[in-house]
Amino acid sequence: MESDGLVRASVAEVLADLGHAVVQAASGAHALEVLARDAAFDAMIADQSMPVMAGLQLAATVVERHPEIRVILASPHGQLPQSADAFLRIDKPFRNEDLQVVLDVAVKRARAA
Template structure:
């Protein structure tokens, strides 16, 4: 049996973060959560994830784009899904290979993107 996929979930809205964490755990994944980019960077120092799901706009000075770039520099094999309430055309370019999820989204859209991002 293989180890569960490791997902870092970064979301500043705690209700959404808790809901998505529960969904990921129900899918059999090992999940760590952070409420901002700085907390996520501290987690990544000790716990490289397979998949990063992050809001783009967060408090604290480290947004989802910077977080994704840092992760991909250290672990180019990682998969990244970024979410925002802003349409994609209003955002800075996403790192290569990054998936985008427009908020608000349905849980089915979230779980589909997570499954697609999982290592084979």
């Protein structure tokens, strides 16, 4: 989940190319609406710097409502508070390989839960 539409579309395309089914959300509120309709997801990528609802706030809400979903927070290196340690992280900007590695971890954790 990324507030910038072009970046979000680019990440979604990379994820699809890596073999993942992708649903995009333009905001934290939109992501929560999507999950309220269908929460059958292994993982969510949330950008920490979204307007209105920061990625960490979205992550905490998702884990509370849908504990089976693994949340990955995307943020520039060192920009997340210590309270984000409970979540998987990916430093921005990231390479496709970095994305694949963190998603593999997220999916394994989701399926093990």
